[in-house]
Amino acid sequence: xxxxxxxxxxxxxxxxxxxxxxxxxxxxxxxxxxxxxxxxxxxxxxxxxxxxxxxxxxxxxxxxxxxxxxxxxxxxxxxxxxxxxxxxxxxxxxxxxxxxxxxxxxxxxxxxxxxxxxxxxxxxxxxxxxxxxxxxxxxxxxxxxxxxxxxxxxxxxxxxxxxxxxxxxxxxxxxxxxxxxxxxxxxxxxxxxxxxxxxxxxxxxxxxxxxxxxxxxxxxxxxxxxxxxxxxxxxxxxxxxxxxxxxxxxxxxxxxxxxxxxxxxxxxxxxxxxxxxxxxxxxxxxxxxxxxxxxxxxxxxxxxxxxxxxxxxxxxxxxxxxxxxxxxxxxxxxxxxxxxxxxxxxxxxxxxxxxxxxxxxxxxxxxxxxxxxxxxxxxxxxxxxxxxxxxxxxxxxxxxxxxxxxxxxxxxxxxxxxxxxxxxxxxxxxxxxxxxxxx
Numbered sequence: 001x002x003x004x005x006x007x008x009x010x011x012x013x014x015x016x017x018x019x020x021x022x023x024x025x026x027x028x029x030x031x032x033x034x035x036x037x038x039x040x041x042x043x044x045x046x047x048x049x050x051x052x053x054x055x056x057x058x059x060x061x062x063x064x065x066x067x068x069x070x071x072x073x074x075x076x077x078x079x080x081x082x083x084x085x086x087x088x089x090x091x092x093x094x095x096x097x098x099x100x101x102x103x104x105x106x107x108x109x110x111x112x113x114x115x116x117x118x119x120x121x122x123x124x125x126x127x128x129x130x131x132x133x134x135x136x137x138x139x140x141x142x143x144x145x146x147x148x149x150x151x152x153x154x155x156x157x158x159x160x161x162x163x164x165x166x167x168x169x170x171x172x173x174x175x176x177x178x179x180x181x182x183x184x185x186x187x188x189x190x191x192x193x194x195x196x197x198x199x200x201x202x203x204x205x206x207x208x209x210x211x212x213x214x215x216x217x218x219x220x221x222x223x224x225x226x227x228x229x230x231x232x233x234x235x236x237x238x239x240x241x242x243x244x245x246x247x248x249x250x251x252x253x254x255x256x257x258x259x260x261x262x263x264x265x266x267x268x269x270x271x272x273x274x275x276x277x278x279x280x281x282x283x284x285x286x287x288x289x290x291x292x293x294x295x296x297x298x299x300x301x302x303x304x305x306x307x308x309x310x311x312x313x314x315x316x317x318x319x320x321x322x323x324x325x326x327x328x329x330x331x332x333x334x335x336x337x338x339x340x341x342x343x344x345x346x347x348x349x350x351x352x353x354x355x356x357x358x359x360x361x362x363x364x365x366x367x368x369x370x371x372x373x374x375x376x377x378x379x380x381x382x383x384x385x386x387x388x389x390x391x392x393x394x395x396x397x398x399x400x401x402x403x404x405x406x407x408x409x410x411x412x413x414x415x416x417x418x419x420x421x422x423x424x425x426x427x428x429x430x431x432x433x434x435x436x437x438x439x
Contacts, residue, residue: 015091018092062100068088083102084099084115121147128163128179129164134153159188162191163194173206181218229259279311284312327358375407
């Protein structure tokens, strides 16, 4: 195994590692070259958490994505026929994109590009910034080979953001928004030529050419940032916030809104996977204090669609139902709280913590996230199999759940640390007890 493959596996969650192997196997069956690209490679090399997996295929990417969907391995959530790419969600909530390696040509700034199949090197050289133009081969003959034609690794080490070519921001002006977001998230500085290209693009008012759906896409990326308030402040400083909100609403998207979000996110336990769809909660907080006319303007600016609005409405409705369950008189023990909340999406827990008027609900959510989940993680597969139960069986799941509930209730002592001669088992998502989130 190459050093880069070892580094990749150590940065991915167990669910993400499974997805990489599943896509590798599908690419091998389809006889196409497969590469991990973009943000996943950038974040691996920079030591950042890997959010999404971006795969690039030298061949028919949509066919590969549909084959994965037909086998029930993943669900296709969106397709771009022009760029031959598919957004997907795999088991465990892992988000990924599978795209065709391509060449793009723009007739004028902000125009829809003409797209044609290309090699991986042509694809990388046509990207936005050098730190996003790095690929890792997932092919058997060159497994772990790093492709870096624009020297993005060096820029990452220098903490510098550099456009791949002199027309990067002119071809696609939405890259200006991405530039600001990356600058904030990674604390990067702009190299001189990129800074000049940005200034020229702003003088030419190219931000006015950014399509509303690209604004929406950037908004969803901001929702996933660790500090969305810092990104909004940077956009406001650059006078770009009116792309997202009507002028009368820009002041309402202040630090106080995002401070509430940060307060809720701090409840999430470190080292334990709690899947959260951040956008519905982010959208709710962003628009909570807007007037009806301001909300209408916001929806026009971002071209938000009905299914996306429905997700926000569903979050509110489902959360209120969960709130009633949490306040039930039948909940008398920590294990009751655990069983009530273990199947709830993370965004519901955070929404309720921010909006519920009941102290009891706040306390139970806080205890679940900060006490009961860590306690459940202390129960290992080795402890269950030590009782004579075979791993992977229905009985194993039952015994595992019983042991978890006993530990949460404090009916068992904290397990001793693993033996020195035997390595501790890898971190496990407590959902393995048969309580997959969202089901």
